[in-house]
Amino acid sequence: MDIITEGHLYQNTLLTFTEAAQLMNLDPNVFExxxxxxxxxxxxxxxxxDDGSVKVFTGYRVxxxxxxxxxxxxxxxxxxxxLSEVAALAMLMTFKCSLVGLPLxxxxxxxxxxxxxxxxxxxxxxxxxxxxxxxxxxxxxxDIPAPDIGTDSQTMAWLMDTYSQEVGHAVxxxxxxxxxxxxxxxxxxxxxxxxxxxVVEEAxxxxxxxxxxxxxxxxxxxGEVGASAAQCSYDLGLSVVAVSDVSGGIYNSKGLNIxxxxxxxxxxxxxxxYPEAEAVTNEALLELPCEVLIPSAVDGVINSKNASKxxxxxxxxxxxxxxxxxxxxxxxxxxxxxxxxFLANAGGVIVSYFxxxxxxxxxxxxxxxxxxxxREIMTTTFKNVLxxxxxxxxxxxxxxxxxxxxxxxxxxxxxxxxxx
Ligand code: NAD
Numbered sequence: 001m002d003i004i005t006e007g008h009l010y011q012n013t014l015l016t017f018t019e020a021a022q023l024m025n026l027d028p029n030v031f032e033x034x035x036x037x038x039x040x041x042x043x044x045x046x047x048x049x050d051d052g053s054v055k056v057f058t059g060y061r062v063x064x065x066x067x068x069x070x071x072x073x074x075x076x077x078x079x080x081x082x083l084s085e086v087a088a089l090a091m092l093m094t095f096k097c098s099l100v101g102l103p104l105x106x107x108x109x110x111x112x113x114x115x116x117x118x119x120x121x122x123x124x125x126x127x128x129x130x131x132x133x134x135x136x137x138x139x140x141x142x143d144i145p146a147p148d149i150g151t152d153s154q155t156m157a158w159l160m161d162t163y164s165q166e167v168g169h170a171v172x173x174x175x176x177x178x179x180x181x182x183x184x185x186x187x188x189x190x191x192x193x194x195x196x197x198x199v200v201e202e203a204x205x206x207x208x209x210x211x212x213x214x215x216x217x218x219x220x221x222x223g224e225v226g227a228s229a230a231q232c233s234y235d236l237g238l239s240v241v242a243v244s245d246v247s248g249g250i251y252n253s254k255g256l257n258i259x260x261x262x263x264x265x266x267x268x269x270x271x272x273x274y275p276e277a278e279a280v281t282n283e284a285l286l287e288l289p290c291e292v293l294i295p296s297a298v299d300g301v302i303n304s305k306n307a308s309k310x311x312x313x314x315x316x317x318x319x320x321x322x323x324x325x326x327x328x329x330x331x332x333x334x335x336x337x338x339x340x341x342f343l344a345n346a347g348g349v350i351v352s353y354f355x356x357x358x359x360x361x362x363x364x365x366x367x368x369x370x371x372x373x374x375r376e377i378m379t380t381t382f383k384n385v386l387x388x389x390x391x392x393x394x395x396x397x398x399x400x401x402x403x404x405x406x407x408x409x410x411x412x413x414x415x416x417x418x419x420x
Pocket of ligand 1: 247318
């Protein structure tokens with residue numbers, strides 16, 4: 001193990017990849033190459049704080065593979081960000097883009113910082129300096145960042161502006177998840193949560209379960225992914241019985257009115273004190289009686305300690321890595337239908353791809369068109385993965401990994417090794 005591979009998320013991702021490689025007799029040279037990222041960049045990000053002092057933060061950008069096209073992946077601002085975590089997420093992006101058939105490779109970036117403690121001005125200065133440090137390595141043909149935990153469309157606007165200032169003209173295609181006014185795509189903000197619910201619909205159909213109020217949904221995380229997953233489940237007519245954010249959750253066994261919860265959250269910036277619901281901890285929330293669980297916050301929340309207590313029949317992994325490798329085994333043995341992260345949360349990168357395509361063409365699509373193309377890709381991929389899992393008698397995560405690795409490895413072998 002080294003600084004790249006030491007983290008638990010990297011180890012988890014590597015285990016899933018290794019199992020798939022064995023199942024498909026992957027070319028050993030391709031396996032060795034894909035086990036590690038193509039390029040890992042560590043930068044210092046000196047940032048002027050509002051009190052005049054300068055703090056130096058550490059930033060990363062890891063490009064795992066550009067075999068299928070320019071690298072693509074979010075930027076995370078969080079205290080726990082480290083090289084290994086970013087590298088694991090970059091590898092997951094390679095497999096995610098490959099799985100859903102996009103002409104893109106995988107990358108991820110991050111800065112080790114508690115973004116909630118920064119003022120808006122400090123966050124802007126940090127973003128601009130981080131962008132400037134990584135700018136030789138990004139661009140519409142090279143590597144296209146997007147939002148992740150702790151970053152949003154405003155952060156992407158600063159990134160786009162900094163890059164554009166450096167090259168001397170507007171380059172909207174350098175980043176996705178931007179505001180609509182500067183080349184963003186309709187439907188991008190809700191795309192990950194929406195996609196995570198599209199695959200829930202497919203799973204309910206496959207398991208011959210109804211799509212009505214009898215289906216209780218629990219969502220962990222009420223950010224970009226969690227709030228839209230809750231909204232889409234609610235709009236579909238399912239009962240969203242619990243939601244949470246970092247400070248805890250709310251539960252009503254009869255179902256929450258998600259429109260009202262969202263209003264309450266935007267006014268109060270917390271779910272605490274929401275009327276017509278009882279408070280639950282994030283740990284208890286995962287074990288609530290429900291049919292569908294959509295963990296949409298951080299990784300590792302379902303682990304060997306609580307996997308036997310999960311009551312959901314379907315888990316759609318809105319977050320990256322919410323189920324550990326050990327826990328996944330337990331869930332599969334218990335017959336729980338787990339839709340793996342790089343399928344369940346691929347909606348974000350799919351609409352990011354649409355945004356990039358729209359920016360390159362300077363021609364923008366309607367939200368209806370975007371959502372229907374998103375549904376088509378999500379459901380086709382789900383069906384392919386399900387078919388592969390049934391044909392090979394393997395779980396969905398392995399089937400998705402086999403499908404994803406096959407496409408990248410075929411492309412790698414066609415392109416060959418440079419130099420020979
Ligand atoms: P976000 O910052 O908008 O929201 C994160 C949410 O999780 C917030 O509600 C926060 O309060 C909550 N949270 C944070 N720590 C928590 C904890 N320890 N326990 C419970 N809740 C906690 O982030 P996001 O963009 O919604 O991303 C959430 C997850 O989805 C991440 O794993 C991210 O990598 C993944 N993801 C995001 C996208 C996207 O398009 N935004 C795409 C694919 C995957």
